Amino acid sequence: xxxxxxxxxDADMRENTAEILELADYRVLKAENGRRGVEVAxxxxxxxxxxxxxxxxxxxxxxxxxxxxxxxTAEVPFIFLSAKAERGEVRKGMxxxxxxxxxxxxxxxxxxxxxxxxxxxxxxxxxxxxxxFEGLNQFMxxxxxxxxxxxxxxxxxxxxxxxxxxxxxxxxxxxxxxYMVHGKVRTFKINNDGKEFVTGLHGAGEFIGxxxxxxxxxxxxxxxxxxxxxxxxxxxxxxxxxxxxxxxVSIRFIKMLAHNVKENEQHLLQLAYASVRQRVxxxxxxxxxxxxxxxxASLGVQISREDxxxxxxxxxxxxxxxxxxxxxxxxxxxxxxxxxxxDKQRLEKLAHN
Amino acid sequence: xxxxxxxxxDADMRENTAEILELADYRVLKAENGRRGVEVAxxxxxxxxxxxxxxxxxxxxxxxxxxxxxxxTAEVPFIFLSAKAERGEVRKGMxxxxxxxxxxxxxxxxxxxxxxxxxxxxxxxxxxxxxxFEGLNQFMxxxxxxxxxxxxxxxxxxxxxxxxxxxxxxxxxxxxxxYMVHGKVRTFKINNDGKEFVTGLHGAGEFIGxxxxxxxxxxxxxxxxxxxxxxxxxxxxxxxxxxxxxxxVSIRFIKMLAHNVKENEQHLLQLAYASVRQRVxxxxxxxxxxxxxxxxASLGVQISREDxxxxxxxxxxxxxxxxxxxxxxxxxxxxxxxxxxxDKQRLEKLAHN
DNA sequence: ACGCGCTACTGACAATTGTCAGGAAGCCCG
DNA sequence: CGGGCTTCCTGACAATTGTCAGTAGCGCGT
Numbered sequence: 001x002x003x004x005x006x007x008x009x010d011a012d013m014r015e016n017t018a019e020i021l022e023l024a025d026y027r028v029l030k031a032e033n034g035r036r037g038v039e040v041a042x043x044x045x046x047x048x049x050x051x052x053x054x055x056x057x058x059x060x061x062x063x064x065x066x067x068x069x070x071x072x073t074a075e076v077p078f079i080f081l082s083a084k085a086e087r088g089e090v091r092k093g094m095x096x097x098x099x100x101x102x103x104x105x106x107x108x109x110x111x112x113x114x115x116x117x118x119x120x121x122x123x124x125x126x127x128x129x130x131x132x133f134e135g136l137n138q139f140m141x142x143x144x145x146x147x148x149x150x151x152x153x154x155x156x157x158x159x160x161x162x163x164x165x166x167x168x169x170x171x172x173x174x175x176x177x178x179y180m181v182h183g184k185v186r187t188f189k190i191n192n193d194g195k196e197f198v199t200g201l202h203g204a205g206e207f208i209g210x211x212x213x214x215x216x217x218x219x220x221x222x223x224x225x226x227x228x229x230x231x232x233x234x235x236x237x238x239x240x241x242x243x244x245x246x247x248x249v250s251i252r253f254i255k256m257l258a259h260n261v262k263e264n265e266q267h268l269l270q271l272a273y274a275s276v277r278q279r280v281x282x283x284x285x286x287x288x289x290x291x292x293x294x295x296x297a298s299l300g301v302q303i304s305r306e307d308x309x310x311x312x313x314x315x316x317x318x319x320x321x322x323x324x325x326x327x328x329x330x331x332x333x334x335x336x337x338x339x340x341x342x343d344k345q346r347l348e349k350l351a352h353n
Numbered sequence: 354x355x356x357x358x359x360x361x362x363d364a365d366m367r368e369n370t371a372e373i374l375e376l377a378d379y380r381v382l383k384a385e386n387g388r389r390g391v392e393v394a395x396x397x398x399x400x401x402x403x404x405x406x407x408x409x410x411x412x413x414x415x416x417x418x419x420x421x422x423x424x425x426t427a428e429v430p431f432i433f434l435s436a437k438a439e440r441g442e443v444r445k446g447m448x449x450x451x452x453x454x455x456x457x458x459x460x461x462x463x464x465x466x467x468x469x470x471x472x473x474x475x476x477x478x479x480x481x482x483x484x485x486f487e488g489l490n491q492f493m494x495x496x497x498x499x500x501x502x503x504x505x506x507x508x509x510x511x512x513x514x515x516x517x518x519x520x521x522x523x524x525x526x527x528x529x530x531x532y533m534v535h536g537k538v539r540t541f542k543i544n545n546d547g548k549e550f551v552t553g554l555h556g557a558g559e560f561i562g563x564x565x566x567x568x569x570x571x572x573x574x575x576x577x578x579x580x581x582x583x584x585x586x587x588x589x590x591x592x593x594x595x596x597x598x599x600x601x602v603s604i605r606f607i608k609m610l611a612h613n614v615k616e617n618e619q620h621l622l623q624l625a626y627a628s629v630r631q632r633v634x635x636x637x638x639x640x641x642x643x644x645x646x647x648x649x650a651s652l653g654v655q656i657s658r659e660d661x662x663x664x665x666x667x668x669x670x671x672x673x674x675x676x677x678x679x680x681x682x683x684x685x686x687x688x689x690x691x692x693x694x695x696d697k698q699r700l701e702k703l704a705h706n
Numbered sequence: 707a708c709g710c711g712c713t714a715c716t717g718a719c720a721a722t723t724g725t726c727a728g729g730a731a732g733c734c735c736g
Numbered sequence: 737c738g739g740g741c742t743t744c745c746t747g748a749c750a751a752t753t754g755t756c757a758g759t760a761g762c763g764c765g766t
Contacts, residue, residue: 069590071567074597189622192705197622214424214611220618237422243607244427250603254596257610258567264617265573269542269550271624272666276753305714313625315754320715336762337713352545629723658744668724673745689732690743 002119003027005046007037007063008081009055013104017050017081020108026115034058038066041073048119053082064098075251077118081106099248118248158232161185167223167231168209174219176233180206183229184291186307187221198311201226201290210239226307271313279312280322281351284332287311288341300338308339355472356380358399360390360416361434362408366457370403370434373461379468387411391419394426401472403464406435417451428604430471434459452601471601511585514538520576520584521562527572529586533559536582537644539660540574551664554579554643563592579660624666632665633675634704637685640664641694653691661692 004026008014011032018028029046031037035057041049049067053060060080067073079100100114158181161167167178167185180202187208188198199221202208212220213236243253270279287308288301309319323339326332331347333340341347357379361367364385371381382399384390388410394402402420406413413433420426432453453467511534514520520531520538533555540561541551552574555561565573566589596606623632640661641654662672676692679685684700686693694700 065594068597069594071570071593074593189618191622191626193626195626197625199618199621211611211614214608215615217424220615240424240427241418241422244421244600244604247597247600247603250600250607251597254603254607254610255567257607257614258564260614261564261610261617262568262573264614264621265542265552268552268617268621268624268666269544271621272550273544273546273548313621316713317715317755318753321753324715334714669743670725670745671723674723677745687744 001025001027002047003029003044004115005029005031005037005041005044005049005051007031007034007049007051007055007060009033009052013052017111020111021115024112034060034063037063041067041076042070045072046076048077048079048115050079050081050115053080053084071255075248075255077248079114079118099246158230161225161229161231163225163227165225167225167229168219170219170222172219173217174209174212175236177210177213177236177239178208178223179232179234180204180208181230181232183231184226185223185229186226187223188310189221196310197313198307201287201311203291207234207239213240276312276314276318277322277325278351279314280308280319280326281331281347283308283312284339284341285344285347285351300335300340302337303339304337354378354380355400356382356397357468358382358384358390358394358397358402358404360384360387360402360404360408360413362386362405366405370464373464374468377465387413387416390416394420394429395423398425399429401430401432401468403432403434403468406433406437424608428601428608430601432467432471452599511583514578514582514584516578516580518578520578520582521572523572523575525572526570527562527565528589530563530566530589530592531561531576532585532587533557533561534583534585536584537579538576538582539579540576541663542574549663550666551660554640554664556644560587560592566593629665629667629671630675630678631704632667633661633672633679634684634700636661636665637692637694638697638700638704653688653693655690656692657690 004021006014006018006021006028008017008030009032014030014032018030021028029040029044031040034051034055037049037051038058040046041063049063051060051063058066060082064078064080067076067078077099079102080098081102081104083104099118102110102114161183168174170189182204184201184203185208186198187200187202188196190196200208202223208223209219209221212218217236242249244250270282274282287303291301291303305320305323306316309316312319323332323334326347327334331341331343331350333342357374359367359371359374359381361370361383362385367383367385371383374381382393382397384393387404387408390402390404391411393399394416402416404413404416411419413435417431417433420429420431430452432455433451434455434457436457452471455463455467514536521527523542535557537554537556538561539551540553540555541549543549553561555576561576562572562574565571570589595602597603623635627635637654640656644654644656658673658676659669662669665672676685676687679700680687684694684696684703686695
């Protein structure tokens with residue numbers, strides 16, 4: 001259930017609006033002035049903020065400002081509710097970075113539409129979201145709603161990709177960005193000796209290859225299906241429009257990229273100075289956390305030794321030797337290509353030391 | 354000199370405006386309709402676009418749309434010029450992602466101010482910009498102009514940092530983000546064995562440590578001065594507001610991060626499978642490209658063997674051995690800590706193979 | 707079910723890289 | 737200008753990791 005923070009000083013208005021939202025099955029947090037609103041937002045990090053402009057203590061502009069300056073709350077979609085419909089006011093609101101501006105009085109449907117639209121778009125870039133094709137359709141509708149000019153309706157096709165088939169090659173021009181509807185792929189680069197280095201594993205609900213778009217429109221890596229997959233192809237322009245147009249999506253994207261950079265740097269540090277043994281432990285934990293069938297139980301991950309080796313950045317044989325060591329020590333268990341973690345704690349200790 | 358693309362169908366209006374801009378020392382590209390405008394923008398990538406809304410062929414909304422969907426032009430600040438002042442029109446323009454909206458007729462000063470403001474803010478995140486403290490002041494004015502609420506005027510101080518002094522430690526809470534006014538610093542992480550891995554070298558005109566802000570507000574690495582430095586401390590909220598508020602800055606930031614990710618991944622690939630020799634060649638070229646006193650001549654870079662080793666990700670002795678090899682082969686020359694590249698081509702060949 | 711092919715695994719050995727120790731050279735500082 | 741410190745460099749050796757070759761075992765398709 002989504003949580004909405006409603007900041008409104010007028011008690012009647014507040015209760016009325018809250019009621020509408022609750023009927024629409026949102027959890028509603030209420031605040032009677034800007035200062036309280038900011039406090040609540042910081043503590044609870046709602047999924048969306050509705051905010052009046054004229055309020056005692058701290059006005060709506062102030063609230064937007066305070067929230068926008070904190071990374072945790074900056075990405076939360078923000079909608080102004082105001083009785084002021086004049087050009088200057090509306091413009092000021094939007095310029096400050098609000099995502100929408102509703103003038104009172106508004107229809108229930110207006111309000112709910114505005115909220116839903118925001119939440120849906122915003123949703124896409126949550127990490128680990130689990131919307132399958134339905135979510136994609138909504139996304140496509142949004143992306144298309146953005147586009148009043150071109151008729152791109154025909155591109156909403158999906159493509160079946162067989163195991164081992166390549167989705168795109170390094171250097172391919174990506175006119176369409178693949179979105180994983182079902183299945184898993186690995187992305188990797190090949191160095192001059194022909195050795196592969198796996199840069200990522202991706203499952204349903206993720207875009208792949210978008211990084212290349214931002215650089216030069218060409219794929220930076222090769223993507224290959226690890227199992228039979230279903231892939232939707234999103235026209236690159238739609239994706240870019242989405243990333244660039246909405247403040248909240250942009251911010252979330254920035255944070256995602258920053259996270260990516262951070263992970264990469266940790267990986268670098270590991271590769272540079274950690275032993276194969278440590279790197280293997282690290283990789284096992286990462287892969288397990290991402291793709292284990294069952295997170296809680298120490299159930300297995302299906303991955304070939306070769307792929308795992310090229311995540312670790314070592315020769316396949318070295319990896320295998322390391323795995324057998326770990327197996328003998330009772331940290332993991334292997335059955336064919338299935339690898340199960342038996343003692344997560346000791347493995348973590350090994351990885352980070 | 355900055356280039357401005359002016360898209361306006363009315364010939365008088367176009368010539369008048371162009372004249373004003375040329376007097377203000379901008380290079381002006383003119384287009385008489387939207388379609389032409391988009392063509393010119395794609396070919397020349399101006400620094401800013403001024404665009405009328407009502408035009409034949411393709412209207413202003415369409416132009417904004419087309420440009421916004423192409424990564425190369427999306428980051429260019431975009432200002433609407435329109436005779437339509439009604440609420441709906443203005444809002445539509447801003448919502449589509451314009452950076453400003455001027456209603457005709459406008460004063461010369463209005464126009465020039467709007468342009469200048471945009472360009473200045475936008476300027477900060479150009480890679481390799483060379484504005485020293487003057488640029489910073491302008492930036493601070495902008496950042497402060499954004500802020501109508503808090504009085505942060507007192508924080509515009511700079512700090513002198515002596516050689517070898519630490520600017521911030523990994524894990525420090527960064528309430529202020531350092532901006533390099535003068536000098537060089539290195540940023541590095543320390544692994545559990547106490548070994549350092551250099552993640553970056555930064556010189557004048559760069560922010561350092563901002564990555565941590567986006568994650569959890571804490572520094573992800575340690576920054577240490579390589580020489581006597583002057584550092585300005587920007588309140589983190591100002592920086593965040595700047596990054597988040599302006600569409601063009603956000604987009605540029607996204608691209609910067611994406612570039613970062615790409616570089617990191619190349620680095621990963623190198624570390625994983627390239628020999629020390631190749632990695633050294635790579636590192637030399639990177640460091641040289643970034644910090645050589647003179648780019649053209651094969652003049653030297655001053656860097657300690659230890660630092661270079663921890664960029665390469667190897668033991669200091671291994672690095673030194675490699676350097677002496679390269680020296681014997683006539684690829685480089687060393688004099689004390691000064692390293693000069695003698696044969697860039699062969700070094701490049703070595704690095705990428 | 708059977709064979710083919712691919713992947714997992716093991717052993718022996720080579721190559722690379724790290725570690726330790728020690729001397730030479732350079733640099734800072736009074 | 738000399739002492740003390742750090743940094744650069746070299747040698748010998750150890751440890752880690754990669755390579756090659758060969759066997760076992762699993763899975764897949766006809």
